[in-house]
Amino acid sequence: MNQQELLDILREAGPLQASHYYPQGDQDTFWKRAAESGEWKESISEIRAEGLRLEALDIPELAYSLFTAFARTGSRLEYERVYFERRRRLNTYALLVLLEPENPGYLRGLEDILWSICGEYTWCLPAHLPPDFAVTEIGRFIDLFSAETGFTLSEISLLLGGRLPPLLRSRISAEVERRIFRPFLEDGPYHWETVTHNWSAVCAGSIGAAAMLALDDPAQLSRILHKTERSMHFYLEGFGEDGACAEGLGYWNYGFGYFTYYSDLLRARSGGKLDWFQCDKVRSIAAFQQKCFIGGSLVANFSDSTPRVRVHMGLSHYLADKYSGVEFPPAQLRAPYTEDHCSRWAPVLRNLIWTRQARVAQEWAAASFYLPDVAWIVARHGSPGKVFGFAAKGGHNDEPHNHNDLGHFILAGGGEIYAADLGSGEYTADYFGKGRYQYDCNGSQGHSVPIISGRYQSAGPEYAAAVLYAAAGTDRDELKLELSKAYETEGLKSLVRTLVWHKEELPRLELCDEYLYEGAPESWTERFVTWRQPELLRPGIVLLPGSDGGRVEVHYDDKLVEPEFTLREYRDHYGRETVWHTLDFHVLRPGSEGRFVFTFQFLS
Structure with a gap:
């Protein structure tokens, strides 16, 4: 599809609204029900427990010594532990504001961490920057986590809308434009735009999702989506017709998860005219998860994967609703709120809004x-x-x-x-x-x-x-x-x-x-x-x-x-x-x- 055809579709369909995210289209009703009913009891208890932990802690700083640790020693953990702790704080306060909008302390906590993340030197991880990068060029680099951050801030801004101060919403918009949209259009092409693994889905998918949430101008949006759609083709080239992810189930959760989040928003933003879920290969990939488990939480963990994997219920239920051949996973495999050490917002949100009550066995079928x-x-x-x-x-x-x-x-x-x-x-x-x-x-x-x-x-x-x-x-x-x-x-x-x-x-x-x-x-x-x-x-x-x-x-x-x-x-x-x-x-x-x-x- 050329850019003009894409532009015509976007002009006709109109911008995304918060109502897209909820079964009955009513955000306040959904979160009130989530807070009061027992359907999400375990997940919400974990979120509230994390909120209690954070109350006693200040926002951790990404100090110079942490930023330079990778260049000095090759170790990533020192910087990334703090970086991901800041994302965990962002996720927690955003969800608590949605669950308890009357609590002013949660809103203050969210405002502070949003402002702090907007002020980070870079949203990239040091391990993903060139070793000899120039300070004047720091704004042109886009990696997995900077793209995810742009998506996260844009989604939180849309969902919370007028609850956030105008100054903060303006700054989020300006930072996403400066760090993500402008370099994507002007400073590329980036290596990940044409790779056939998770980077193309996560980076391009996050940028495309952020654009659909943040941009009102169909012309600029069409330019971005024209590029992100190309990257999605490359991502799918990395799979055979059997739908297997050679990177392992953890990277299926990651790459195909972001492909799904992007594709869901794209279908809504295009009025159903752009729908990756009609692709036969996507259907095959969606069934990969149920083929990996070898008992309980144990999986065939070839490649850089962990021996035990917990399931993102939101993603799993969404795909099971889409495709008759995709099974609902056993409830005991639910990933706890704090399980993702990278503290990604997109799956955390969808583990709440996409999960539904389903009667499933305690174990995958033989x-x-x-x-x-x-x-x-x-x-x-x-x-x-x-x-x-x-x-x-x-x-x-x-x-x-x-x-x-x-x-x-x-x-x-x-x-x-x-x-x-x-x-x-x-x-x-x-x-x-x-x-x-x-x-x-x-x-x-x-x-x-x-x-x-x-x-x-x-x-x-x-x-x-x-x-x-x-x-x-x-x-x-x-x-x-x-x-x-x-x-x-x-x-x-x-x-x-x-x-x-x-x-x-x-x-x-x-x-x-x-x-x-x-x-x-x-x-x-x-x-x-x-x-x-x-x-x-x-x-x-x-x-x-x-x-x-x-x-x-x-x-x-x-x-x-x-x-x-x-x-x-x-x-x-x-x-x-x-x-x-x-x-x-x-x-x-x-x-x-x-x-x-x-x-x-x-x-x-």
């Missing part, structure tokens, strides 16, 4: 999925009193938020993980730099894949797995991969990994690695990664004990391999030192060919 475009197999298997989960992947080693993890797998049962993916580590300069694969959570040394002649898998699109066979069935799931191209190892002619998940009352995973080598490798180690501390029961059987009485036995041929257990540590996404274990099986006499079989058997 199911198995093969997602061919990312080469993932994910399975939930129900057994009396327990849910067991299995996931494995192929793909290539140049995926968004890439880990070198071809052939890697996850096993879970009874709410515990036995074969693990470490997920995302602490984000630092080096984490996204040359040292990325020295981090155990990113390199193949921290995944359940072979180590060949001391070598790990290599990074790059050419290091890829070939799917030889894949099937998700009633009684068993199977994934068979050729992995020799994952390694930069001379002499390796073939490496076939076969994983068969038997869905019995107490399920088992059979793993078989077969290789052919020109000559013989110097060494061969079958590595498995676990949170559990392995115990040797007897030759041929290693025990992975669960903390709740659950157990998994690993059966192997002690004539071919010898086990070694090693306790290790890494810094998780939140900077916490975290213990994990490697279960290594060293091949005793590696030759020109080999075949190694391991059975992971769940016990009662």
